[in-house]
Amino acid sequence: MLTSVNFIQKNATRFIGTALVCGSALLSGCAGASVTNMSAANTPATMQAGVQSTMHPDTIYVYTFAADPQQVKLDSGMLQKLKTQMSGSSDAQQQVADADAVREQVADEIVKKLQAQGLHAVRTDAPVPADQNVLLVQGSFQTIDSGNRRRRMLIGFGAGKSEVTTSVQILYKPAGGEPRVVQSFNANADSGxxxxxxxxxxxxxxxxxxxxxxxxxxxxxxxxxxxRAGVSADAKHLGDAVAKQISQMGVENGWISTAQKS
CATH class of the missing domain: 1.20.5 (Single alpha-helices involved in coiled-coils or other helix-helix interfaces)
Incomplete structure (x- = not known):
């Protein structure tokens, strides 16, 4: 017959194992990103004799997305506010730092994912060469919200969630031509x-x-x-989602093979 202590120990072990297994599934499945409100414009080529030539960029240029630091929402938890005060930085300075960090992370992640597929992707904030067929990736952030880490840990189920949202425009510029929007969409990522x-x-x-x-x-x-440490992880997930959308567009237009996309 099991004693009370043995019963507790036995169930404690069982619980820990179950918690770790379930937790692992939750970590991999809850936090993530999505693309919505996609709008595809006509491709840069014109219909002639019933045949449409598709775009084929030599290089994909990824610009740093625009962000207004004043729209950045800092972690609303008291401990995080105290940490900021102790560091000697103001809320305004922290907002600028958070905005800059997210902008860098998203652009870097898009380039990293596209390069991993063998594509010539480059980060830039400068004018692109006039003699190349290029794809331009531009965007602006609507939300950079750190949420409340304490509420995420204690309550969960979306309480205190962090979130990053952006609008994205994909433009194609043929050599010697003018850029035009070929696709636009919104991308969202949160802590789950x-x-x-x-x-x-x-x-x-x-x-x-x-x-x-x-x-x-x-x-x-x-x-x-x-x-999934707040907006830092959200920025990575969002960059992944944008890169996947570009890849899908490449597959549909024939300049990325299905094997490359996978």
Missing amino acids: KMPGVVETAGVGAAAGTVATAAAAGAGLHGVSETK
């Missing part, structure tokens, strides 16, 4: 809806392992916050 420590501890409490549940839950969420 993973349950918080309170919910995790509640599951453990039902099994009679409150202390162990709370400890396991806190550890699990500590790992999750490291893996």
Whole structure:
């Protein structure tokens, strides 16, 4: 016959294993990005004799997306505010720093993903060569919101979520010609809806392992916050989503093979 201590230990082990497995699934499945409101314009070529030639860029130039630091929402938690104050920086300075960091991360991630597919992608904020067929990736941020890390950890399910949203324009400029928009869309990324420590501890409490549940839950969420640390991780996911959309457009227009896209 199991003693109370043995029963708790046995269920505690079971709970920790279940929490880690479920937590792993949540980490990989909840946070992410999506593309919406896609609008595809006519391709740069004109219809002649019933045949449409498609664009084929020599280089993809990725511009740093525009962002207004005043629109940046800092972490609303008291601990984060105290940390900012202790660092000696003002809210305005932190907003500028956050905006710059997200702009850099998104542009770098787009280029990285496109280069991984063997494409000639380059970051630039300068005019592009006039004698090349080029694709231009431009955009502007609508939201850079750090949310509330404490609420994400304790409550979860979207409470205190971080979020980054942007509008994107893809332009094609043929050699010697003028650039024109060929596709526009919105991209959004957030920290997801993973349950918080309170919910995790509640599951453990039902099994009679409150202390162990709370400890396991806190550890699990500590790992999750490291893996998807607010707008930094959101920026990466958003860059991935933009790169995938460009790849899809390339497949549809014949300058990216299905093998490259995968």
